[in-house]
Amino acid sequence: MRVVDLIRQKRERGEITPEQINFLIEGYTRGEIPDYQISALLMAILWRGMTHSEIGALTDAMLRSGRTLDLSDLAGKKVDKHSTGGVGDKTSLVIAPIAAAAGLVVPMISGRGLGHTGGTLDKLESIPGFNVNLSLPDFRRVLGKCGCALIGATDEIAPADKKIYALRDVTATVESPALICASIMSKKLAEGIDALVLDVKTGSGAFLKAEKEAVGLAELMVETGRRMGKRVVALITDMDQPLGRAAGNAMEVAESIEILGGGGPADLRELCLELSAWMFYLGERAASIDEGKRLASDQIISGRAKEKFREIIRLQGGDAQVVDHPDRLPKAQHTVDVTSPSDGYVQVTDCEKLGLACVALGAGRNIKEDAIDPAVGLIFPRKRGDAVRQGDTLCTIHYNSPARLDDARRLIAAGFQITRQAPAPQPLVRRVIGA
Amino acid sequence: MRVVDLIRQKRERGEITPEQINFLIEGYTRGEIPDYQISALLMAILWRGMTHSEIGALTDAMLRSGRTLDLSDLAGKKVDKHSTGGVGDKTSLVIAPIAAAAGLVVPMISGRGLGHTGGTLDKLESIPGFNVNLSLPDFRRVLGKCGCALIGATDEIAPADKKIYALRDVTATVESPALICASIMSKKLAEGIDALVLDVKTGSGAFLKAEKEAVGLAELMVETGRRMGKRVVALITDMDQPLGRAAGNAMEVAESIEILGGGGPADLRELCLELSAWMFYLGERAASIDEGKRLASDQIISGRAKEKFREIIRLQGGDAQVVDHPDRLPKAQHTVDVTSPSDGYVQVTDCEKLGLACVALGAGRNIKEDAIDPAVGLIFPRKRGDAVRQGDTLCTIHYNSPARLDDARRLIAAGFQITRQAPAPQPLVRRVIGA
Numbered sequence: 127m128r129v130v131d132l133i134r135q136k137r138e139r140g141e142i143t144p145e146q147i148n149f150l151i152e153g154y155t156r157g158e159i160p161d162y163q164i165s166a167l168l169m170a171i172l173w174r175g176m177t178h179s180e181i182g183a184l185t186d187a188m189l190r191s192g193r194t195l196d197l198s199d200l201a202g203k204k205v206d207k208h209s210t211g212g213v214g215d216k217t218s219l220v221i222a223p224i225a226a227a228a229g230l231v232v233p234m235i236s237g238r239g240l241g242h243t244g245g246t247l248d249k250l251e252s253i254p255g256f257n258v259n260l261s262l263p264d265f266r267r268v269l270g271k272c273g274c275a276l277i278g279a280t281d282e283i284a285p286a287d288k289k290i291y292a293l294r295d296v297t298a299t300v301e302s303p304a305l306i307c308a309s310i311m312s313k314k315l316a317e318g319i320d321a322l323v324l325d326v327k328t329g330s331g332a333f334l335k336a337e338k339e340a341v342g343l344a345e346l347m348v349e350t351g352r353r354m355g356k357r358v359v360a361l362i363t364d365m366d367q368p369l370g371r372a373a374g375n376a377m378e379v380a381e382s383i384e385i386l387g388g389g390g391p392a393d394l395r396e397l398c399l400e401l402s403a404w405m406f407y408l409g410e411r412a413a414s415i416d417e418g419k420r421l422a423s424d425q426i427i428s429g430r431a432k433e434k435f436r437e438i439i440r441l442q443g444g445d446a447q448v449v450d451h452p453d454r455l456p457k458a459q460h461t462v463d464v465t466s467p468s469d470g471y472v473q474v475t476d477c478e479k480l481g482l483a484c485v486a487l488g489a490g491r492n493i494k495e496d497a498i499d500p501a502v503g504l505i506f507p508r509k510r511g512d513a514v515r516q517g518d519t520l521c522t523i524h525y526n527s528p529a530r531l532d533d534a535r536r537l538i539a540a541g542f543q544i545t546r547q548a549p550a551p552q553p554l555v556r557r558v559i560g561a
Numbered sequence: 562m563r564v565v566d567l568i569r570q571k572r573e574r575g576e577i578t579p580e581q582i583n584f585l586i587e588g589y590t591r592g593e594i595p596d597y598q599i600s601a602l603l604m605a606i607l608w609r610g611m612t613h614s615e616i617g618a619l620t621d622a623m624l625r626s627g628r629t630l631d632l633s634d635l636a637g638k639k640v641d642k643h644s645t646g647g648v649g650d651k652t653s654l655v656i657a658p659i660a661a662a663a664g665l666v667v668p669m670i671s672g673r674g675l676g677h678t679g680g681t682l683d684k685l686e687s688i689p690g691f692n693v694n695l696s697l698p699d700f701r702r703v704l705g706k707c708g709c710a711l712i713g714a715t716d717e718i719a720p721a722d723k724k725i726y727a728l729r730d731v732t733a734t735v736e737s738p739a740l741i742c743a744s745i746m747s748k749k750l751a752e753g754i755d756a757l758v759l760d761v762k763t764g765s766g767a768f769l770k771a772e773k774e775a776v777g778l779a780e781l782m783v784e785t786g787r788r789m790g791k792r793v794v795a796l797i798t799d800m801d802q803p804l805g806r807a808a809g810n811a812m813e814v815a816e817s818i819e820i821l822g823g824g825g826p827a828d829l830r831e832l833c834l835e836l837s838a839w840m841f842y843l844g845e846r847a848a849s850i851d852e853g854k855r856l857a858s859d860q861i862i863s864g865r866a867k868e869k870f871r872e873i874i875r876l877q878g879g880d881a882q883v884v885d886h887p888d889r890l891p892k893a894q895h896t897v898d899v900t901s902p903s904d905g906y907v908q909v910t911d912c913e914k915l916g917l918a919c920v921a922l923g924a925g926r927n928i929k930e931d932a933i934d935p936a937v938g939l940i941f942p943r944k945r946g947d948a949v950r951q952g953d954t955l956c957t958i959h960y961n962s963p964a965r966l967d968d969a970r971r972l973i974a975a976g977f978q979i980t981r982q983a984p985a986p987q988p989l990v991r992r993v994i995g996a
Contacts, residue, residue, distance in 0.1 A: 134733035137607070162596035166732035169604035172572070297601035298568035 129153070129163045137170040144183035151187035155286045161293055168290070168299040176304035181346060182353040184304070188312035189354075191286035193262065195318035197233060200270055203409035204231045207401055208314055209325040210306075210343070211243035212332055213481035214368035214506075217325065218246045218276070219382035220398040221405065223434035226274035227425040230409045233269055233317045234276045235283065239490040239498075242331070242481030244378065247278050248490075252376035252456055252500030256444030268441045272434065275442065284312045303339070307346040311354070321357035321408035323401055324348070328556065329366030331477025337362065337556060348560030357408045362557040363397060367474040367510045370394035373481065374489045374503010374524065376455040383452055386432040393509065393554055399423060400555055456501035458524035464535060466514040470544040474510050479541035480521075486533040487525050502526055504538070511548050564588070564598045572605040579618035586622035590721045596728055603725070603734040611739035616781060617788040619739070623747035626721035628697065630753035632668060635705055638844035639666045642836055643749055644760040645741075645778070646678035647767055648916040649803035649941075652760065653681045653711070654817035655833040656840065658869035661709035662860040665844045668704055668752045669711045670718065674925040674933070677766070677916030679813065682713050683925075687811035687891055687935030691879030707872045719747045738774070742781040746789070756792035756843035758836055759783070763991065764801030766912025772797065772991060783995030792843045797992040798832060802909040802945045805829035808916065809924045809938010809959065811890040818887055821867045828944065828989055834858060835990055891936035893959035899970060901949040905979040909945050914976035915956075921968040922960050937961055939973070946983050 127149050132142055142150075150167070153159035176184065197204050205225060209215055222232045236246035236258075247258045260268065260277045268275035279288065287309050294300045314322055324347055327333070328340035344360035351358030370391040372381040384390035385398055402425075403418030412418035425431040436446040448454045466472075474480070484490055488499035505522040508514060521538050525531055562584050567577055577585075585602070588594035611619065632639050640660060644650055657667045671681035671693075682693045695703065695712045703710035714723065722744050729735045749757055759782055762768070763775035779795035786793030805826040807816040819825035820833055837860075838853025847853035860866040871881040883889045901907075909915070919925055923934035940957040943949060956973050960966055 130731050130733050137604070137733055160596070162600040162728060163732055165597040166600040166604045166734060169572070169601045169608070170733070173604070173608045293597060296565050297598055298565050298572055298605070299601060 129159055133163065133167045133170055136167060136174060139174050141177055141180060147180065147183040148187045151184070151191060151286050154289065155191045164290065165293055165297040165299065168294060168297060168302070168305065171304055172299050172302040178346070178349050178353070181304050181307055181350050184308040185311045185315065185350050185354065188284050188286045188290070188308055189316050192284050192316065193282040194316045195233060195262070195266070197231060197266070197269065197318040200231050202229050202231045202273065203321065203411070204233055204317070204319045205321045205323070205405045205409040206232060206234055206314060206317055206319050207323045207325060207405060208310060210327050210333060211240060212327040212365040212369060213243065213477055213484070214370050214373040214378065215244065215327070216249060216370065216378040216382045217394070217398050217401055219249060219379060220385045221402045222274050222276060223386060223438060224398070224402045224422050224425045224431045225405045226272060227430040227434040228406065228411055228421055230273065230405060230411060231269060232274040233265070233319065234274065235279050235313060235317055236276055238278070241333070242478045242485060242490070243333070244373065244375065244484070244490065246276065248498050249375045249378050250276060251498070252379055253439055253448050254445040254454065256439060257442050260442065268438070272437045272441055274434065274438050276438065279313060283316045287312050303343045303346055306343060307350055311347055311350045315354055315356065319356065321405070322351060323404040323408065324358065324360035325401060326360050326362050327365035328362055329364055329477060330474070331368065331481055332365040341557065341559065344559040359404055359408065359561050360559040361400065361404065361555050362559065364552050364554050364556060365477060366552060367477055368480055368506055369397065371506050372503060373484050373506070374487070375498065375500040376457070377503040377505065377524065379448070380452040380455055383435070383449055386426060386435055388426050397554055458501040459526050460528070462523050462525070462531070463519040464521040464523065464538050466516055466518045466520050466544050468516050468544050470514060470546055471548040472508045472510055472512045472514055472520065473543045473545045473549045474541060475543045476541045479537045480504065483534040483537035483541070486537060487523065487530050488527065499526055511551060513548070514544060564594055568598065568602045568605055571602060571609060574609050576612055576615060582615065582618040583622050586619070586626060586721050589724065590626045599725065600728055600732040600734065603729060603732060603737070603740065606739055607734050607737040613781070613784050613788070616739050616742055616785050619743040620746045620750065620785050620789065623719050623721045623725070623743055624751050627719050627751065628717040629751045630668060630697070630701070632666060632701070632704065632753040635666050637664050637666045637708065638756065638846070639668060639752070639754040640756045640758070640840045640844040641667060641669055641749060641752055641754050642758045642760060642840060643745060645762050645768060646675060647762040647800040647804060648678060648912055648919070649805050649808040649813065650679065650762070651684060651805065651813040651817045652829070652833050652836055654684060654814060655820045656837045657709050657711060658821060658873060659833070659837045659857050659860045659866045660840045661707060662865040662869040663841065663846055663856055665708065665840060665846060666704060667709040668700070668754065669709065670714050670748060670752055671711055673713070676768070677913045677920060677925070678768070679808065679810065679919070679925065681711065683933050684810045684813050685711055686933070687814055688874055688879040688883050689889065691874060692877050695877065703873070703876045707869065707876055709869065709873050710877065711873065714748060718751045722747050738778045738781055741778060742785055746782055746785045750789055750791065754791065756840070757786060758839045758843065759793065759795035760836060761795050761797050762800035763797055764799055764912060765909070766803065766916055767800035776992065776994065779994040794839055794843065794996050795994040796836065796839065796990050797994065799987050799989050799991060800912060801987060802912055803915055803941055804832065806941050807938060808919050808941070809922070810933065810935040811892070812938040812940065812959065814883070815887040815890055818870070818884055821861060821870055823861050832989055893936040894961050895963070897958050897960070897966070898954040899956040899958065899973050901951055901953045901955050901979050903951050903979050905949060905981055906983040907943045907945055907947045907949055907955065908978045908980045908984050909976060910978045911976045914972045915939065918969040918972035918976070921972060922958065922965050923962065934961055946986060948983070949979060
């Protein structure tokens with residue numbers, strides 16, 4: 127088998143077989159196939175796409191490139207949720223405790239902020255002492271104790287994905303739906319889960335802005351999960367505006383705590399209940415989505431979800447008192463308001479710009495080596511469609527470095543528009559795939 | 562400027578500017594841009610193509626990555642010919658002496674056999690002592706003395722092309738017309754020529770089998786030459802059957818000497834006169850193609866072309882006596898005939914197979930490190946359309962290793978067909994582009 131022939135085969139629309147895919151992934155993981163051949167192959171895949179069978183084989187090969195968790199000794203269904211990323215998307219911090227509080231096991235391996243989007247690990251690290259870098263044995267230990275643990279990918283999980291992702295990042299081959307699907311699914315399935323709820327964002331603040339693309343990726347992931355014998359559904363959800371009111375690491379933790387306490391913004395609460403309900407449904411804790419929502423709501427009202435969050439934080443070395451005293455979270459030194467230039471209705475014209483404004487303040491990274499400022503971020507007191515008067519606050523900037531303010535202001539101004547007519551309301555969950 | 566952004570730009574059908582192309586080629590030549598980014602870029606170029614302006618800029622950047630010859634001190638126009646390669650294509654060995662004999666300067670930097678095709682350097686090396694590895698000063702010296710020299714590409718000429726070609730070869734990105742054009746033109750224009758005649762082969766024995774593709778490449782090369790201020794024409798010529806009667810290195814040298822002596826097969830003679838005529842026309846030694854053909858013919862009839870060939874061989878260290886005593890060339894130990902299975906007319910159904918049969922005998926290479934057997938090859942006593950009786954010879958195999966015979970026989974059998982009706986005759990020169 128010659129790598130160059132397989133690249134040509136893919137380039138000429140040929141399907142590559144599971145054996146050929148194994149040969150490529152094993153050879154690349156072992157360092158026997160050079161980067162320059164794999165990058166040409168990745169570009170050919172971006173060009174020609176992959177069949178379901180190829181994506182399944184690729185996912186499987188990447189999954190088997192490293193360790194996979196066997197959690198069969200833990201009681202309860204193992205269910206995870208994964209989001210493709212957006213602005214203000216802190217649902218993992220809410221639904222992991224909810225699901226674990228009701229008896230599911232949630233082995234959540236999460237990511238960092240990428241581009242204009244935030245990342246669960248960065249958010250958790252704004253809790254003083256919280257350690258997301260548990261070893262796999264420690265991860266299992268915490269899972270066994272409280273039914274939930276949240277960590278970053280270790281080198282042992284899907285190392286092929288790690289290597290391929292790094293290569294995609296520098297060769298402009300990130301955007302392939304087939305490669306995105308295999309990357310996500312190989313890591314998630316390595317967690318030893320029974321079921322997976324996918325939150326595929328669409329809109330101006332998502333990576334896949336067009337709903338058609340989001341649906342396409344969702345279908346690929348659901349089909350790949352099915353081929354691997356897992357129960358998978360994907361919710362196509364709105365990312366045309368920030369989710370909730372807060373964007374920025376510590377501020378998102380605080381807002382998550384509000385939701386766990388029964389408060390918080392309606393859109394965030396609704397999505398958290400919906401996603402939790404699907405986890406309960408797939409994890410056989412609820413016979414319907416409505417029943418699942420009630421079960422999720424119960425975890426909040428009873429205080430069990432909040433208690434579970436305290437427990438997780440404690441077991442992962444963090445300051446659990448933040449749950450009751452969010453003022454213990456890092457706080458920015460300064461705030462300044464961006465106000466409405468006229469009377470009208472709030473319209474978010476480019477949600478990605480609002481995410482980039484957070485990055486500009488230091489809440490995200492421009493390059494991998496950048497340090498995160500956990501305290502900075504944005505608060506959006508008004509949502510899309512809200513009426514405003516000239517001078518009303520559209521956004522409050524929480525910042526530490528005045529030098530970074532101009533960029534953030536410019537981006538925020540470019541993200542909003544005040545319209546005469548109220549924009550048509552959009553559903554939060556646009557479609558469910560694979561139900 | 563970030564390489565990944567330029568790859569994305571190309572991938573998304575964006576044009577890359579001359580400055581960006583320079584940045585990429587300079588960075589890659591100096592080893593500052595890694596192979597894996599360039600291979601992804603090459604696949605994106607194969608996918609999206611390049612505009613004339615991009616190809617011009619790429620050719621220019623590759624040309625300037627190394628030394629370019631300045632031959633302005635030599636009297637006479639500097640004109641070269643380049644063929645895209647075929648089976649039995651030995652025209653360079655004939656027209657270089659013809660052109661130089663009539664006062665043109667022919668600084669010919671040639672290649673080795675590639676895939677199923679033969680290469681001028683391999684053919685010349687079958688002449689005992691002939692040195693194709695002259696340094697650039699020696700190349701100039703021979704050029705100054707006799708108006709012609711034939712060498713291989715040195716490391717000083719277009720090193721970017723060398724590096725990119727090696728990468729294309731292992732990443733299935735050879736077939737891009739834009740990249741083929743830039744590769745050929747950068748090397749040819751580094752020779753310091755005024756004009757160039759391109760022989761773009763089409764048919765089953767060519768790399769570009771469809772005439773449309775051959776014409777497309779020819780147009781790109783002519784346009785690129787024009788942008789670089791050179792006179793360039795491209796002849797689209799037939800490669801649906803081997804050119805002449807001989808394929809194999811020493812056997813092709815012998816056939817070239819026949820042509821220079823006024824004999825040899827009609828098709829090869831016709832194409833040599835045609836290509837020489839275009840060189841004379843572009844080099845301002847003839848006012849028309851007809852006049853150019855007469856001038857070329859005169860060089861043969863007068864013996865001046867043959868004398869020039871002796872001179873070239875002598876100056877490049879070879880045994881010039883082969884011109885008068887071709888039996889001094891290497892000779893295979895055995896011959897065997899492949900005969901016609903029935904009465905009918907000769908049809909060549911797959912000329913590439915006939916080239917591969919030569920490679921199988923040892924006349925070409927399967928991998929770069931293979932040694933060439935200069936003596937082996939095939940003689941085709943009958944051309945397409947000739948009437949045959951059952952048992953008549955279609956091909957005589959000249960071989961040294963009986964172990965290699967079976968493969969060659971099988972390939973030859975797959976290349977020919979005997980038909981009831983004579984196939985329609987095809988013109989040797991199908992079109993001229995850029996005249």
